[in-house]
Amino acid sequence: QKEVEQNSGPLSVPEGAIASLNCTYSDRGSQSFFWYRQYSGKSPELIMSIYSNGDKEDGRFTAQLNKASQYVSLLIRDSQPSDSATYLCAVGGNEKLTFGTGTRLTIIP
Amino acid sequence: GAVVSQHPSWVICKSGTSVKIECRSLDFQATTMFWYRQFPKQSLMLMATSNEGSKATYEQGVEKDKFLINHASLTLSTLTVTSAHPEDSSFYICSAKGTNYEQYFGPGTRLTVT
Numbered sequence: 001q002k003e004v005e006q007n008s009g010p011l012s013v014p015e016g017a018i019a020s021l022n023c024t025y026s027d028r029g030s031q032s033f034f035w036y037r038q039y040s041g042k043s044p045e046l047i048m049s050i051y052s053n054g055d056k057e058d059g060r061f062t063a064q065l066n067k068a069s070q071y072v073s074l075l076i077r078d079s080q081p082s083d084s085a086t087y088l089c090a091v092g093g094n095e096k097l098t099f100g101t102g103t104r105l106t107i108i109p
Numbered sequence: 110g111a112v113v114s115q116h117p118s119w120v121i122c123k124s125g126t127s128v129k130i131e132c133r134s135l136d137f138q139a140t141t142m143f144w145y146r147q148f149p150k151q152s153l154m155l156m157a158t159s160n161e162g163s164k165a166t167y168e169q170g171v172e173k174d175k176f177l178i179n180h181a182s183l184t185l186s187t188l189t190v191t192s193a194h195p196e197d198s199s200f201y202i203c204s205a206k207g208t209n210y211e212q213y214f215g216p217g218t219r220l221t222v223t
Contacts, residue, residue, distance in 0.1 A: 032210040043202045043217040044153070046111075049209065088153070092210050096143060101152040 002027040004091050006100035015109050019076040023089030023100055026070070033065055034097065035074045036088040044088055048074060079107045112136050113205050115215035122193055122222055129189045130218045132203030138183035139205035143212060144176070147200045159186045193222045 003026040013019040021035075032051055036044035048063040050056045050072065056063045062075040072091070076083055084107045089100040112135040122128050132142055142159045157167045157178050165178035177189040190197055198221050204212040 034211060036214075043214040046211055046213060049211050051209070090212075094210070095141070096155060096158055097210075097212055099153050 002030075002091070002098045004089055004098045004100040006087075006089050006103045008101055009104040010106055011103055012106045012108055013079050015079055015081060015107050017079055019079045019083065019105055019107070021074040021076075021087050021089075021103050021105065023072045023074075023091075024070055025072070025089075025091040025098070027091065027093070027098075028067075028070065030091045030093055032092045032097075033063070033072045034090040034092075035061075035063060035072075036090060036099075038086045038088060038102065040085075076105075081107045081109055083107050111207055111211075111213040113203065113213050113215040115203055115218050117218060118216060119219040120221070122220070124194055124222055125192055127189055127191045128193055128220060129187055130201055130203075130220075132186045132188070132205070132215050134184045134205040134213075137205070137207065139186075139207075140183060141206040142180060142186040143204045143206070144178060144186075144188050145202045145204065147202060147217075149200075153202070156188075190220065193220070195222045198222045 035048040038044045050063040050065045060077045064073045086102040086104045088102045090097040114133045116131045144156045145153045156171045157165045159165045159178050159180040161180045167173045180186040202217040204214045
C-alpha cells in the first residue's frame with residue numbers, strides 16, 4: 001500500500017513569515033512529486049512539481065525533495081492571507097498519483 | 110495552458126435518476142483522465158482511471174455499473190452516476206494527466222441528490 005503522509009494541521013503562520021509544509025512517502029520507486037493548493041469548496045490547483053533531489057523555486061514557493069529520506073517539503077515565503085488553504089502533497093510514478101490527506105494552513109494577518 | 114473544464118458545475122437531481130458529468134481538456138490532449146470524489150472536510154478519493162479508447166479502471170469498492178465512465182476522445186471523458194441516491198451527493202472532480210505525470214484538475218461538479 002503506497003502511502004503519503006502529511007501533518008493535518010491546522011498550521012497557523014503570521015503574515016509575512018515562512019510557512020513550512022512537510023510530506024513523507026512510502027514508495028521508494030516514486031518518480032514525481034507535486035504540491036497542490038485547495039481552497040475550501042474548490043478543486044485542487046497545481047502549484048509545484050519536482051522530480052529530482054534538491055530545491056526548486058518558483059516565486060514565493062520552494063519545493064524540496066530528498067529521495068533518500070523519502071521526504072518532500074514546500075516552503076512559502078512572505079506568507080499572505082490568500083495562502084490560507086489546504087495543501088495536498090501528491091506522489092506518483094507512471095500512472096496515478098497518491099495524495100496525502102492535506103495540511104490546512106492559516107495565515108494570520 | 111493545461112486547462113480542464115467540467116460541466117455542469119453543480120446539479121440537483123431526484124433519487125433514482127441518472128446524471129452525466131463531462132470533463133474536457135481544453136488546450137492539451139489527455140490520454141488519461143481521472144475521476145475523484147470528495148466529501149466535506151475529507152481528502153480526495155480516486156474513483157477510477159480513464160484511458161482514451163479503453164475501459165476505465167475502477168478503484169476497489171467503486172461500483173463500475175453505478176459510475177459509468179466513457180473516454181471517447183483525447184479531450185473528453187464523461188462520468189454518469191446511474192440511479193443516484195442521496196448518499197451519492199458529493200463533489201466530483203476530474204483531472205487530466207499532462208506530459209510529466211502531473212494532473213490538472215477541473216473545477217469540480219457538486220452533485221446533490223434529493
